[in-house]
Amino acid sequence: MGEVVVSSSSEEEEGMVVEFETEKDIGSSEVVRWEEFLPRMVLSVLLVEADDSTRQIIAALLRKCSYRVAAVPDGLMAWETLKDGHHNIDLILTEVELPSISGYALLTLVMEHDVYKNIPVIMMSSHDSISMVLNCLLKGAADFLIKPVRKNELRNLWQHVWKRQTVCFTFKLVLFIFLAWFVFLHMIMEVY
Amino acid sequence: MERTRLRRQVALTRQSLFDQGFLDEQFIQLEDLQDDANPNFVEEVVTLYYRDSARLITNIEKALEKNSLDFNKLDGFMHQFKGSSSSIGAKKVKAECTLFREYCRAGNGEGLPHLSVQGLNGFAWIHTSCRCTRTFQQIKKEYATLKRKLEAYFQVVRQAGPAETACWPK
Numbered sequence: 001m002g003e004v005v006v007s008s009s010s011e012e013e014e015g016m017v018v019e020f021e022t023e024k025d026i027g028s029s030e031v032v033r034w035e036e037f038l039p040r041m042v043l044s045v046l047l048v049e050a051d052d053s054t055r056q057i058i059a060a061l062l063r064k065c066s067y068r069v070a071a072v073p074d075g076l077m078a079w080e081t082l083k084d085g086h087h088n089i090d091l092i093l094t095e096v097e098l099p100s101i102s103g104y105a106l107l108t109l110v111m112e113h114d115v116y117k118n119i120p121v122i123m124m125s126s127h128d129s130i131s132m133v134l135n136c137l138l139k140g141a142a143d144f145l146i147k148p149v150r151k152n153e154l155r156n157l158w159q160h161v162w163k164r165q166t167v168c169f170t171f172k173l174v175l176f177i178f179l180a181w182f183v184f185l186h187m188i189m190e191v192y
Numbered sequence: 193m194e195r196t197r198l199r200r201q202v203a204l205t206r207q208s209l210f211d212q213g214f215l216d217e218q219f220i221q222l223e224d225l226q227d228d229a230n231p232n233f234v235e236e237v238v239t240l241y242y243r244d245s246a247r248l249i250t251n252i253e254k255a256l257e258k259n260s261l262d263f264n265k266l267d268g269f270m271h272q273f274k275g276s277s278s279s280i281g282a283k284k285v286k287a288e289c290t291l292f293r294e295y296c297r298a299g300n301g302e303g304l305p306h307l308s309v310q311g312l313n314g315f316a317w318i319h320t321s322c323r324c325t326r327t328f329q330q331i332k333k334e335y336a337t338l339k340r341k342l343e344a345y346f347q348v349v350r351q352a353g354p355a356e357t358a359c360w361p362k
Contacts, residue, residue, distance in 0.1 A: 051272065053241040056236070057280075147275065
């Protein structure tokens with residue numbers, strides 16, 4: 001199951017109040033589910049898997065976790081789907097071994113693209129070779145799942161998107177505050 | 193009542209598939225995905241699996257018929273086949289695939305320590321290829337058995353009517 005114990009902290013970010021509650025607030029034997037407190041967002045996942053039955057199963061699992069799914073059987077189609085922009089992909093879940101271009105090659109393409117490099121790429125494989133995992137993570141993959149994937153692993157995928165968006169957002173906010181302060185100072189100095 | 197009898201038959205057939213080791217918990221995950229929006233999900237996925245894996249089996253057979261076995265290629269096919277089989281929970285098939293891949297790796301000089309390739313090159317190689325072929329026959333046997341059993345199971349499910357797949361407490 002996807003329950004996680006959260007520590008308490010609260011931040012205000014442009015009208016979106018994010019609050020986490022500790023286990024103590026709710027009851028000592030209960031565990032908090034993050035997703036119930038965070039604002040609901042429907043994530044679009046691009047699933048890349050060559051084996052038809054596996055692809056069908058993982059797509060159904062993802063939909064059960066309330067993700068929107070675009071499922072493709074090979075790397076080239078995945079790249080095309082990403083580029084055509086209809087789906088607004090938030091996260092890519094790809095098998096390492098694919099026909100046409102491999103999952104690793106797809107990862108490389110995504111990481112070297114100015115815009116798409118911000119989309120978290122999760123690799124998966126039934127091989128648990130340490131070197132493959134390391135290579136993918138070093139290349140920039142957000143995570144590596146060993147098959148058969150479980151529903152609770154898929155349910156937690158949103159955290160990768162949220163982390164990225166929060167980091168980007170916080171950075172932009174800090175920058176904005178700094179600039180605003182700078183402009184304000186400038187205006188004050190002009191008055192005097 | 194006929195309905196109750198059929199329902200019980202579904203439950204018993206299903207349980208025997210688990211008890212006899214033909215299916216594992218991955219199959220339960222498939223059943224979880226079946227709902228009103230996807231009432232025949234399990235049967236659809238299994239049908240898809242048998243359609244695709246038939247092609248893989250043909251490829252492996254062709255590769256095994258060659259005079260000199262390409263163990264890397266065989267391992268590649270078997271990796272796909274094993275992945276596919278484990279996604280539907282085909283326990284026995286998956287186990288035989290693992291064995292096959294061990295023999296492929298031994299054929300490449302890695303893997304099973306007692307199948308040492310040094311100094312016994314020719315003999316060990318023939319030994320491995322025989323084992324591969326024999327293991328593959330075993331795989332095909334398990335694969336066919338599972339197909340037969342699943343077809344029988346789905347038939348009873350259909351007879352028992354919609355929403356009749358037994359829900360066992362987890």
